[in-house]
Amino acid sequence: MDMARIGATPGGGVGRLALTELDREARDLFVRWCRETGCAIRIDRMGNIFARRPGSENERAPVMTGSHLDTQPLGGKFDGIYGVLAGLEVVRTLNDADVHTGAPIDIVNWTDEEGVRFGSGTLASAVFSGLCPLNDALARTDLDGNTFGAELERIGYAGAEPVGGYPVAAFFEAHIEQGPILEAEGKTVGVVLGAQGQRCFKVTVTGEEGHAGTLPMERRRDALVGAARMIDALNAIAFRHEPHPVITVGALKVRPNSRNTIPGQVVFSIDSRHPDNALLAAIATEMQQGCRRIAGDMQLDLDFEQISERATNVFDDRCVASIRDAAERLGITHRDIYSGAGHDACNLTHYAPTGMIFVPCEDGISHNEKENARAEDLVAGCDVLLHVMLEHAEVA
Ligand SMILES: [Zn+2]
Numbered sequence: 456m457d458m459a460r461i462g463a464t465p466g467g468g469v470g471r472l473a474l475t476e477l478d479r480e481a482r483d484l485f486v487r488w489c490r491e492t493g494c495a496i497r498i499d500r501m502g503n504i505f506a507r508r509p510g511s512e513n514e515r516a517p518v519m520t521g522s523h524l525d526t527q528p529l530g531g532k533f534d535g536i537y538g539v540l541a542g543l544e545v546v547r548t549l550n551d552a553d554v555h556t557g558a559p560i561d562i563v564n565w566t567d568e569e570g571v572r573f574g575s576g577t578l579a580s581a582v583f584s585g586l587c588p589l590n591d592a593l594a595r596t597d598l599d600g601n602t603f604g605a606e607l608e609r610i611g612y613a614g615a616e617p618v619g620g621y622p623v624a625a626f627f628e629a630h631i632e633q634g635p636i637l638e639a640e641g642k643t644v645g646v647v648l649g650a651q652g653q654r655c656f657k658v659t660v661t662g663e664e665g666h667a668g669t670l671p672m673e674r675r676r677d678a679l680v681g682a683a684r685m686i687d688a689l690n691a692i693a694f695r696h697e698p699h700p701v702i703t704v705g706a707l708k709v710r711p712n713s714r715n716t717i718p719g720q721v722v723f724s725i726d727s728r729h730p731d732n733a734l735l736a737a738i739a740t741e742m743q744q745g746c747r748r749i750a751g752d753m754q755l756d757l758d759f760e761q762i763s764e765r766a767t768n769v770f771d772d773r774c775v776a777s778i779r780d781a782a783e784r785l786g787i788t789h790r791d792i793y794s795g796a797g798h799d800a801c802n803l804t805h806y807a808p809t810g811m812i813f814v815p816c817e818d819g820i821s822h823n824e825k826e827n828a829r830a831e832d833l834v835a836g837c838d839v840l841l842h843v844m845l846e847h848a849e850v851a
Contacts, residue, residue, distance in 0.1 A: 458484060458524070458540065459532035468824025469532055473525040473567035474502070474606035481524045482612055485539065485564055492546050494562065498614025500589060501579035502566040502607045508546045510559040511851035516622035518556075518848040519807070520545065520840060521563030522630060522799060527571060531826020533631045533816060533833075539564050541629040541837040545844050556848035558624055565799045566607070572597040580799035583619040584806040623807035625774055625847045628800040629840045630811060631828050635819030636792060643835045645792035645813030646779045650801045652735050652767035656725040658746060659758040660685065664711065664719035679709055679718035681755045688745040689725060692738055700729035700738055701795070730793040732767050768801040774810030774843070781842035787835045810843065812836050 461480045462471035471477040482504060486496055489506035497505045507517065522538025542562035549556070565583075570576030573595040581587040593604035607613040632638075637645050662676030686704045693702040703726045710720040725742065729735045743759045750757035782789040792813055794801075803809045814836035817827040 456532070458536055462526065464529060464824050466529065466824035468826065469526045469530050469536075470528045471524070471526045471530070472528065472572050473569065474572065474603065474610055474612075476610070478525055479610035479612070482564065482610075485524060485543075488543055489546075489562060492543070492550055494546060497616050498612055499583075499616040499618045500614055501582050501592060501618050502612040502614060503579050503583060503618070504564040504612070506543075506546075506562040508549065508556075508560045508562075510556045510848060512557045513559055515558040516624040517559040517561040518624045518844055519561040519563055519626045520628065520844060521561075521565065522628050523565045523568030525567055525569050525571075527569055527822045529824050530569070530822060531820075531824060533826055533828050534633065534821050535568055535630070537631055537814070537828070537833060537836075538629045541833075541840050544837050545841045548841055554845070555851040556845065557851050558848040560844060560848055561623075566612075567603070568799055573603050577797060577799050577802050578603075579618075580802040584802040585619060586802055586805060589618055619806065623803075625771070626800065626803040626807045626809045627774065627778075627840060627843055627847075628798060628803075628809075628811045629836050630798060630800075630813060631816040631821060631826070632792070632813040632819065633816060633821035634795050637790070637813060637815035638817070638819060640790060642788045642790045643814065643832055644778075644782045644787050644789040644839055646775060646782065646789055647770060647794050647800075647811035647813055648775060648791050649730060649767055649769040649804075650794040650797060651728045651730040652732050653726065653728045653763070653765045654735055654739055654761060655727070655763045656739075656742070657760045657762050658682075658685070658723050658725060659760075660721045660723075660746075660750065661756040661758075662719055662753075663717070665717040667715040667717060670717060675717055676754050677717050678721045678755060681749060681753045682707070682721040682723055684749045684753075685746045686723070688749060689742055692741050692745060696729075696734060696738065700727055700734065702727045702738070702742070728795070730767055735767075768804050770800070770804060770810050771808035774808050774847075777843045777846050778810050778812055778839060781839045781846070785835075785838055785842065787839060812839050812843075
């Protein structure tokens with residue numbers, strides 16, 4: 456709640472965009488809190504902040520946890536922030552209990568997870584994980600033409616350390632679910648198996664324009680009626696598979712978009728997501744065939760083009776198992792779950808064994824000032840995080 460004062464919005468949320476004055480304030484507070492626990496601070500060239508609690512064997516690779524302190528313009532108090540402060544709480548608890556680990560523990564704040572200003576989410580963890588070149592990231596500009604690199608300098612967080620390039624024993628991220636499943640099922644912890652894959656398409660349906668008053672119904676090639684049937688068919692495809700993929704048609708362009716002209720062309724988008732890459736490929740074929748059939752029946756032309764593809768992220772088996780076992784041992788209700796959203800942890804799967812812990816949020820609402828989570832759920836998630844960190848860093 457102290458962190459949420461920085462950038463507090465009138466609606467009870469937080470607006471704290473990456474590399475702004477508010478981001479600087481949040482970082483300063485985080486660094487102060489970490490120093491108070493005895494952690495040493497390192498900052499890399501992407502502004503990622505690492506707070507290290509030494510282990511008894513400091514040549515060992517660190518066990519890392521964290522998330523992000525930046526938010527959406529009208530974001531909440533918990534998305535990202537929870538994961539960073541849960542890491543801090545793990546370190547405070549180890550200090551209070553005078554427990555020492557073999558491997559060092561790093562708490563990380565990843566720079567610019569939200570991607571609002573510079574147009575690319577989870578940017579700094581992508582550089583860390585070797586998925587994006589450092590210079591490309593530093594050269595990105597916001598709408599006012601400020602570069603990421605210059606803004607990082609301006610707020611005083613352009614560190615000297617190289618980005619990544621050293622071994623990490625394991626990475627764990629605690630995060631609110633940002634969806635309704637845990638709350639609906641009365642489960643406290645989500646054991647995240649991975650993040651679902653995504654395929655996006657651009658569909659162009661072409662018929663023929665005509666006068667809305669003079670062209671008889673049976674002679675029309677109405678592209679919008681065709682698109683409407685396709686959209687309904689796409690929605691039905693989602694319900695034919697278990698567990699349901701999510702299929703969304705969210706953007707539509709109608710030509711000429713005139714009240715009294717029969718629509719001659721419609722371009723619409725499809726966003727499809729599912730945890731299973733094979734099923735995602737299968738429904739892509741199914742969607743295309745479904746649209747072709749309707750186009751054929753209605754004498755419409757169809758262009759069905761895939762415009763992007765992101766494969767499913769799978770988290771490390773041992774990390775996943777240790778999260779599930781810790782919840783079980785602690786008597787915390789849990790279920791396996793897939794992340795619908797992307798996270799820094801998804802990038803880290805390319806770098807180190809990675810796991811993720813979800814806790815419920817109220818009504819599944821996130822990226823919203825109303826975002827809320829219950830203290831007891833946040834505590835339970837943090838408790839699971841503590842135990843998996845201890846297991847991987849090993850009590851000295
Ligand atoms: Zn987040």
